[in-house]
Amino acid sequence: xxxxxxxxxxxxxxxxxxxxxxxxxxxxRVLVNNFRGQDWRVGLFALGAFLGLxxxxxxxxxFAAPGLAGNDQYATLLAAMGGGLLVLGWLLLPLIFFGVxxxxxxxxxxxxxxxxxxxxxxxxxxxxxxxxAVAVLLAASGLIIxxxxxxxxxxxxxxxxxVLAGLLLCVAAARAVTSAFATMLRSRRVRDLAAVLLxxxxxxxxxxxxxxxxxxxxxxWDRLATVAAVVGWTPFGAPWTIGIEVAQGRVWAAAVKLLIxxxxxxxxxxxxxxSLESAMIGAASSGRTSTRSPATxxxxxxxxxxxxxxxxxxxxxxxxxxxxxxxxxxxxxRANLITLAVVGLFVPVILNLGSAGLTGGxxxxxxxxxxxxxxxxxxxxxLAATTLANQFGFDxxxxxxxxVVGVPGAVELRARIAAFSLxxxxxxxxxxxxxxxxxxxxxxxxxxxxxxxxxTFGAGLAVNTxxxxxxxxxxPETSNPFAMNSGAGAARSFLAILSMLASAVAVIxxxxxxxxxxxxxxxxALPVGAAYGLGAALLGAYxxxxxxxxRQPELLATITARR
Numbered sequence: 001x002x003x004x005x006x007x008x009x010x011x012x013x014x015x016x017x018x019x020x021x022x023x024x025x026x027x028x029r030v031l032v033n034n035f036r037g038q039d040w041r042v043g044l045f046a047l048g049a050f051l052g053l054x055x056x057x058x059x060x061x062x063f064a065a066p067g068l069a070g071n072d073q074y075a076t077l078l079a080a081m082g083g084g085l086l087v088l089g090w091l092l093l094p095l096i097f098f099g100v101x102x103x104x105x106x107x108x109x110x111x112x113x114x115x116x117x118x119x120x121x122x123x124x125x126x127x128x129x130x131x132x133a134v135a136v137l138l139a140a141s142g143l144i145i146x147x148x149x150x151x152x153x154x155x156x157x158x159x160x161x162x163v164l165a166g167l168l169l170c171v172a173a174a175r176a177v178t179s180a181f182a183t184m185l186r187s188r189r190v191r192d193l194a195a196v197l198l199x200x201x202x203x204x205x206x207x208x209x210x211x212x213x214x215x216x217x218x219x220x221w222d223r224l225a226t227v228a229a230v231v232g233w234t235p236f237g238a239p240w241t242i243g244i245e246v247a248q249g250r251v252w253a254a255a256v257k258l259l260i261x262x263x264x265x266x267x268x269x270x271x272x273x274x275s276l277e278s279a280m281i282g283a284a285s286s287g288r289t290s291t292r293s294p295a296t297x298x299x300x301x302x303x304x305x306x307x308x309x310x311x312x313x314x315x316x317x318x319x320x321x322x323x324x325x326x327x328x329x330x331x332x333x334r335a336n337l338i339t340l341a342v343v344g345l346f347v348p349v350i351l352n353l354g355s356a357g358l359t360g361g362x363x364x365x366x367x368x369x370x371x372x373x374x375x376x377x378x379x380x381x382x383l384a385a386t387t388l389a390n391q392f393g394f395d396x397x398x399x400x401x402x403x404v405v406g407v408p409g410a411v412e413l414r415a416r417i418a419a420f421s422l423x424x425x426x427x428x429x430x431x432x433x434x435x436x437x438x439x440x441x442x443x444x445x446x447x448x449x450x451x452x453x454x455x456t457f458g459a460g461l462a463v464n465t466x467x468x469x470x471x472x473x474x475x476p477e478t479s480n481p482f483a484m485n486s487g488a489g490a491a492r493s494f495l496a497i498l499s500m501l502a503s504a505v506a507v508i509x510x511x512x513x514x515x516x517x518x519x520x521x522x523x524x525a526l527p528v529g530a531a532y533g534l535g536a537a538l539l540g541a542y543x544x545x546x547x548x549x550x551r552q553p554e555l556l557a558t559i560t561a562r563r
Contacts, residue, residue, distance in 0.1 A: 021125070027104050027129055056138035064142030065142075076241060080232040083236070086240075143243060144243065150248075151248075159243020166240050172269055172272065303321050332475070344384060345430070374514040378504060382499075385460025385461050386499045386503075408549065413540075432450035435449050445522060454532075457533055458536040461540055464503070473559070513528070
């Protein structure tokens with residue numbers, strides 16, 4: 001990629017002539033090169049594009065519905081709330097689930113004579129060339145129909161400008177946030193701050209969900225219209241409502257909202273430029289020199305962290321110690337742990353509190369449902385195990401050492417499961433205790449919640465260890481833990497969906513037992529769930545290990561990033 005950019009800059013003085021179109025052409029060329037000889041990646045990209053267009057068509061008709069129906073009562077409501085959800089999705093989903101496309105790795109431009117402004121504008125323009133960006137543009141175009149019906153060509157043209165501004169806002173927000181979190185997560189001193197910020201963002205989902213459920217239940221559209229009007233004056237809803245403002249005769253409001261959007265986009269790009277430069281420097285330098293005292297002891301002693309000193313000094317113990325260190329020190333893996341901690345803690349609370357609010361406001365006379373508690377734990381366990389669906393992709397070409405040494409597949413997978421469980425099992429106890437004691441108010445249900453979560457987590461490990469061998473894909477060699485190669489975003493999405501479905505099917509017996517046994521299951525859930533999860537994980541490691549022994553070279557070729 002650096003060679004292609006160097007060719008575009010034929011001499012040192014030509015660096016001033018590099019524009020955004022060079023970055024767009026470079027991204028398209030890299031995309032084509034990545035697809036050569038990768039039929040599976042072409043298929044996933046095509047399927048992702050099809051789904052993106054289908055969702056875009058659905059969103060187009062939703063946004064165009066007020067205009068097509070000739071009812072302007074809900075025009076501002078749909079524009080502000082729907083557009084706000086789009087921006088919020090671009091802020092949170094790359095951090096939690098999808099990641100961000102980084103076909104053009106900023107670190108590769110570190111040694112090129114490109115000004116910061118050129119680099120930011122070029123990478124920003126390249127980020128707009130993606131399936132999600134096109135899908136958002138097509139979906140939000142429905143607002144042009146609505147604005148045109150109620151305000152004529154002037155409102156339609158104004159809304160077209162607003163749709164473009166909203167798209168720029170979405171992409172700028174996603175890039176700025178993921179780049180900033182990537183910079184923070186490289187430093188373990190501030191990883192707690194990243195966790196708090198993510199937790200705060202996730203915590204906002206609960207009151208929003210409860211408020212939306214209560215508003216829909218009461219059918220108080222005046223209240224929702226008031227909220228939508230307020231959201232329309234924030235960066236979340238401003239670009240999507242300017243056409244409606246023109247249609248309603250408030251041209252000045254459209255101008256102010258467009259100014260709000262422009263200022264926000266510029267601020268986000270400035271924020272991104274600062275973290276982008278840090279990411280480029282971080283690729284060439286690991287940061288400040290550590291002030292800790294040098295490690296003492298033999299190489300074997302230094303490999304094993306002090307809390308894991310009890311591990312056997314053998315092949316299995318060494319692999320567990322290695323994986324445990326990687327999960328703590330690698331920014332990409334640490335980002336997954338933070339996401340799991342946040343989502344795993346808040347989702348059960350949201351589900352159970354939301355059900356209480358929808359079934360009568362959570363009165364004291366209503367007893368919590370053990371089936372719902374089990375289902376919420378199933379969701380958390382499935383989500384936690386999904387992290388291992390591409391566990392070999394984290395290693396990349398470093399996995400070659402395991403192939404050369406000839407590590408048995410079953411030992412490899414058992415060690416990876418054990419190291420990951422060292423971080424997840426304490427989280428299981430915390431989530432189970434919080435749900436049973438603070439949310440449900442049933443201390444005797446700790447065994448139910450913990451057993452259900454252990455069973456689901458073990459079954460998910462069995463499914464994902466096999467998927468990690470058969471469906472692995474390469475990750476970009478970058479310091480951004482949220483970065484994805486072109487086409488890998490679709491691969492990650494479909495692999496995660498397949499993993500979650502298969503894991504959920506594997507724990508159907510646990511859900512059925514919770515529904516049929518009633519109070520008896522409160523006593524059996526913990527021992528049965530723990531045994532079920534342990535047995536499933538060991539069986540998955542045995543079966544997956546046999547497959548891994550046969551296709552180690554193929555796996556290494558799949559997870560090695562192509563330059």
